Amino acid sequence: MKNKINVDPKAKALIFDCDGTLVDSMPLHMKAWEEAVIDSGLPFDYDFFFSRKGIPSRQIMSEYCSQNSFDVDVEKVIDEKNNIYRSGLNSVGPLEPVVAIALKYKDILPMAVVSGERKINVHDSLTNIGIIDLFSIIITSDDPFKPKPAPDKFLEAARLLNIKPEFCQVFEDGDSGIEAAIKANMIITDVRPYLENN
DSSP: OOSOOOOOTTOSEEEEOSBTTTBOOHHHHHHHHHHHHHHTTOOOOHHHHHHTTTSOHHHHHHHHHHHHTOOOOHHHHHHHHHHHHHHTGGGOOBOHHHHHHHHHTTTTSOEEEEOSSOHHHHHHHHHHTTOGGGOSEEEOTTSSSOOTTSSHHHHHHHHHHTOOGGGEEEEEOSHHHHHHHHHTTOEEEEOHHHHTTO
C-alpha cells in the first residue's frame, strides 16, 4: 500500500463511490458480467466492461450491444448479472485505506455515497462490510439523476448534505466518476494509486 489517503483541509463533506472505492467488489462485478453475457450467447469483452465502472448497467449493456450490433434481451442479461452478483456478496470485503477515512471522519464531517449501481446492491454491499450507518445520504442508479460522468448525482449529494460543491471531497476509482466530480467543481481524490497493493 502506498501513502495514506488524506482529507483536504478545505473539505466540509466527504462523498464516496461504492464499488472499487469503499467495497472490493469489482472482481465480483466482472465475474457476474462475464457469466451473464456469455450465458446470453454473446462474447465477453473484459476491457469494455471494466472501463465503464461507475456507469449504470443498462447503459453499459445497451452501449455494448449498439457498438457490436448485438441483438439480445438487455434486461434479462442485467437481471442475471445482478443475481450472480448478489449470490456472491458474502465474498466481498472492504477497501481498507478508503474505509479508514470514512471511519475516522464519522460524526466529524457529513458523508454520502454516490454510485452508478442499483440501490439494493449498494445497500447490501455497504451493510455486508458494516459501514452503511456512516452515510446519511446514498444516491444510486435508481435515483432520477443523470449518471456519471454528468455531475448531477454529486451536486444532489452536496445539496442534501447542505455543503457547497467546492467544499465536498470526492473519493473515486472510475474515470467517469472523476470526470463528474471535476464538472461538479469538487475536491477530487483518485483512490486507485492507494489501492494498487492493497
